[in-house]
Amino acid sequence: MAISFATIAARRFGYGLKPGETPPADVAGLMLQLERGSAARPRFPHEGNTGRREAVGRLVSVRLVEARAAQDGRPNPSLRKETQDEAERLLRRDALARVAQAVASENGFFERLAGFWVNHFSINATKTYELRLLTSLFEAEAIRPHLRGRFVDLLRAAVLHPAMLIYLDQSSSVGPESPAAERSGGTLNRSLAQELLETYTLGPHGGFTPEDVTGAALILTGLAVDARTLEVSNRPGRAEPGAQKLLGKSYSDTARNGSDHMQMLADLAQHPATAQHVCGKLASSFIADEVPADLVESMVAAWQASDGNLSAVYKAMLEHPLAFAPEARKVVTPFGFVVSALRAFDVKGGQFEALVKADDDQGGDAVAPPDGKVVVPRRQPSAARLLTLQSLRRMGQPVWEPPSPNGFPDDAGSWLSAHQLTERISWARMAVRMLAQDVSPLDFLQSALGDGVSDHTRACVADAPNKVHAYTIALASPQFNRS
Structure with missing residues (x-):
């Protein structure tokens, strides 16, 4: 059975055919969807990014006031229920809008890539009250604007977004030798460091050790989210002093301004294991569960030649002979x-x-x-x-x-x-x-x-x-x- 390029493009690299919509006729058409998708405003959050941040500030502030009143023996259960219901309503509306976005968009390849990267940098919206409000904003701010540029920019936007830091409890992390630990104790949280190395960059077989996870966690100390404004900031008093090691390299931020973790993210983005891991994951998601080595090699070569430009990586994937082979190798999620x-x-x-x-x-x-x-x-x-x-x-x-x-x-x-x-x-x-x-x-x-x-x-x-x-x-x- 002969299957046309257009049909495969719509079903393998998009969300299927739609009456009245002309699917891409070639690789250039698929790449054009990336450009159009990046320029389009998603349907979520409904009130836009700025409007949602304002709503988050209002609702979180009310929640904090209610929590303090409850601690003082003056609980207000109706107010707490009201804010909880509002967060649930906003999450449900955002989630419905995300489905509608995929259904209505003429940029199927962009939408599929957005889904891939949201899954790569996964956040569960139901973990906390704040995440019910922030997860749609995470996709709209951190993922969609950066998925066709350099991987390092996407990595930084995702890892340093308040939603990610809340999801992986980064604000609770305190350097063991930091001033904050000496004053009131606290422990080192390795969650973000573990996912950074194992999931987002090097991959489970990327050659890092438990000591590297600890080193990354120490470099990340001081990075936190303000409970009221949800702004990301560096708190030197919680940061581990001195030089920290990761993958044999020493990181020392003497000014305590956070430049060490920015450099760490840049180094991880450029690491050969990261290109191998991410390219393999992309190819596996779109083309086949078991990916041929030559497909991944061509994508890695494009990564290295373009300094991690993701558009070049996608193009290399699309131009491989297996990309448009007629055999269907993936089960639709x-x-x-x-x-x-x-x-x-x-x-x-x-x-x-x-x-x-x-x-x-x-x-x-x-x-x-x-x-x-x-x-x-x-x-x-x-x-x-x-x-x-x-x-x-x-x-x-x-x-x-x-x-x-x-x-x-x-x-x-x-x-x-x-x-x-x-x-x-x-x-x-x-x-x-x-x-x-x-x-x-x-x-x-x-x-x-x-x-x-x-x-x-x-x-x-x-x-x-x-x-x-x-x-x-x-x-x-x-x-x-x-x-």
């Missing part, structure tokens, strides 16, 4: 499955936003009746959530809630299971009843998979006893669930 299906159903941005607004206005969770038949009234408050956030949670990939700093897996073993197939079939039946209009199942199949449809799948859809079964077969087909 739950997020990719839901987004691709919504795109195939031609859910418009306006439609989705109306569902999100109804969800905001009325709240509540939808529950499908026992017979599986979902009736959607004109103002169904939970339709968007039922189709996206609730379903993604059941499938094991809730938005911005990875199981660990390692992020969500993307290998076939994690997503190819009886449970996954059952959930995807259930979702398909629900979505057909909610979204299927007058388009015939065969036309839907063609618009969803283009020339990637097998004769067997087309015959099964044509022979289905009814419309719901036909659509479900299309969405459960191997071609729709692999890229």
